[in-house]
Amino acid sequence: MSFAKLDDLGRKLEALEHALSILGADEATHMAVGGGEKRAEAMSQLAGMYHAQAIAPEIGDWIASAKAEALTEDQILAIGEFERNYINATCLPTEFVQRRTAATLRSEQLWRELRPRGDWDSFLPALEGVVSLVREEAALRAAATGLSPYDALMDQYDPGNRTADIDAVFADLKSFLKEFVPTALVAQQERLARRPRKALNAHYPIEKQRELGLAAMRAVGFDFTHGSLAVSHHPFCGGVPSDVRMTTRYRTDEFLTSLMGVLHETGHALYEQGLPKGWSHWPLGKARGMGMHESQSLFVEMQIARSGDFWTYMLPLVHQHLGEDAILGWDVADILSEVNFVERGYIRVDADEVTYPLHVILRYELEQDLVSGKLEASQIPEAWDAKMIEYLGISTIDDPKDGPMQDVHWPGGAFGYFPSYTLGAMIAAQLGSAMKRDIPDMGEHMQRGDFTAINRWRADKVWSQASRYSTPDLIMKATGEALNAEHFKVHLTKRYG
Template identity: 60%
Template sequence: MSWQKLDELGHGLEALSHAQNFLSIDEAVSMPAGGGEKRAEAVAAVAAIIHERMTAPQVGDWLEAAKQEGLEGDKARAIEEFERVYVSQTCLPADFVRRKTLATMRGEQTWRKCRAENDWNGFLPALEEIVKVAREESQLRAEATGFAPYDALLEQFDPGARTATIDPVFDRLKGFLKDFVPEVLEAQEARHARRPLRPVEGPFPIAAQRELGLAMMKVLGFDFEHGRLDVSYHPFCGGVPTDIRITTRYREDDFLTALMGTMHETGHALYEQGLPAEWSHWPLGHARGMAVHESQSLFVEKQIGRNPAFWEFALPEVKKHLPMLDDWSIEDVLDHILLVKPGFIRVDADEVTYPLHIILRYEIEQLLIAGEMQAADLPEAWDARMRDYLGLSTLDNPKDGPMQDVHWPGGAFAYFPSYTLGAIMASQQWAAINSEMPDIEDDLRRGDVTRLNDWRRDHIWSKASRLSTPDLMQAATGSPLDAEVFIDHLKARYLR
């Protein structure tokens, strides 16, 4: 029976993915520097085995046969999702995959060196080759799926997402934010004139910060029987649902960076821990794309972690671990975690200005993929949008402009929209919960997230990849992607 053969394949792929995940996690968390070359070889070898098994010709035969077996319900949907992943894996010829891998490996290595030296001209030839490869990939994927080229790239990160849906939402959000940011800055300046921003003064012992992070993870519902917290240079969430690893990084002069980062990664982890165990070895049982994943991390970081009601519970807990903050008020904390400050760097941006960083990249990479902009045009195009959207110029500073992110050097075109799509989705989920449970902030004041997690488990986590990204949000919140909900959220929070 073809179903049984695919089920057995899924178990084997799951085991290999488990091994691949933890080779990579160990590299980031505890591998000595000298182990890098052999570790890369090991990860590449496992990845090759996974790809070979996933794309074997008989897999296509099994999928075709399974579609004739009269399967219904989850089994029928499981075959559809498996086929979607199979097409995504097999639509790129082996020689192209080799060329792409070589271009992106060279691109990332060149990017690291040239960004440190602010050397745009040195980086440009590598980027030109990566853009050429990305255009070719978009065409290959478009031919295999029937989607428009950029939509075919989007499908890799957020199944069902299309520019026809995203464009009007981002246009509305951009138009709003260009006027809203100055309004917020004016209100913020007036507030700080009445009560100046209190400086964050350490040192905050790292051991105490770690214990605080662990305490907040427990409050948020993290399952320590199936996960743990570590330290890495770049915070991340990885592993498998039965063994989730999250990492953070600490600064002795600032307790909020590690705390909010830990909460963000906990949001990712809760999603993984909430996926249906019975489908873990099928694509159907995996998380539904990057935007939905980001919506879960941002829900915890933004909707919970930056909610004044939550801080009525959280501040006393923070003071237990960091007694040097004993005379801090909730307003002192809110002034920091809700601070709006336009800047050059996306990863450091606040909740209000961050979407403009994403929209800028989304607009530019569509033009690059369509061939309507060349890589050499990037510094001027980037600078024009930064000046228009945030009032900042990057023309003579490419390392903080088009060279600041690893995504394009790594060939990840169409990934950026996921970040702001996730923020919008998180606000829609919060609005839906508030509609059903108008007293939900009373729960936050007690540090009780039970009802919040139950709702997300029922509407998001347990659904896994049964639905496309748009259909999942429609089913969960009762509405399609909607900028107005996110706009209302920003108005309520930042014009307080």
């Protein structure tokens, strides 16, 4: 039977994915510097084996034959998702993939070299080459999927999302934020006038911070029999669902950055650990796109870990693990003032919960114009500056390093990815709103450090569903309505207004 052949193929591909994921996580955490060359060779060979098996021509025949077999509802959905992945894997000619790989690698290398000194002019030719290839890729994917070019790019990261829907939601959110940011800043100044920010001026040993992070992970539901915490230059959540590899980084002059990073990555990890194990070797059993993945990490970080209810529980743990003198004189209000501080800034990755979406919407709008040809790469600095002034009231025209050169996404050819970040924040707020309807005393649960009901709700609505549905359909089934900016707006107004 063809379904059985696909099932067997899925197990072989899963084994290769497993090896690549663990090797990649190990490279970022424990590998000795001298192991890099052989590790790259090993991973390259495994990636080649994976790609060759994933695009084998007989797979198309197996998919067609399997559709005619007597299948369960889950099996029908599994075939559909397998076919979507197969089309996305085979629609790009090998010759194009080679050209794109070479161009984006060179572009990223130049970006690392030139970004520190903000040398836009020297970087521009490489970026122009990438943009040209992205337009070519978008056309190839559009022809294979029947989607518009930008939607075809975005569908790789968030299946089912379409600009026709997102444009309206983002326009609503942008209009709100342009007015709300000044309001939030005024409200913050008034709060700070009554209660100034306090400085963290103790020494926070890394081992004590690690124990605090482990305690926080344990509290919110991380399964240590199927995962671990390590250190890396940049925090990430990798590995595989049965062996999640989480990382953080530490500073000894403060502990909140590491702790909030741990909680963010734990949100990703809980999603992976909660995926249906019986379908782990099928695309159906994977997480449903980057927007939904970000929603799970941001649910833990923003909806839970930046709330007063959570810190009512967490503050005693801080004292327990870091010592009573660690934040002497701080109470929950002081912590919230620190973790929820708002300011206009140039850098997306450093932005707060209020201003962050404007950074993303700016990129979303520009990259659509780049893909369509309405904007050329040479025009990016002026277009970027105009939107920064309009949205955040600050100029980047003389600072490409902290303007259009700050992200690796465009140098690496990752167009269509940026929307996932803000979609994740919006989905998290909408899930939180729906959860509060079903669990009215959710805040009291957090104050006790009891996340059982909260995680059970998310497991039922999101984790166990994996990739059974498109992103929009999954949001609808989980919350009872389509993606709606109102929930995020209410969340921000309540916290920062």
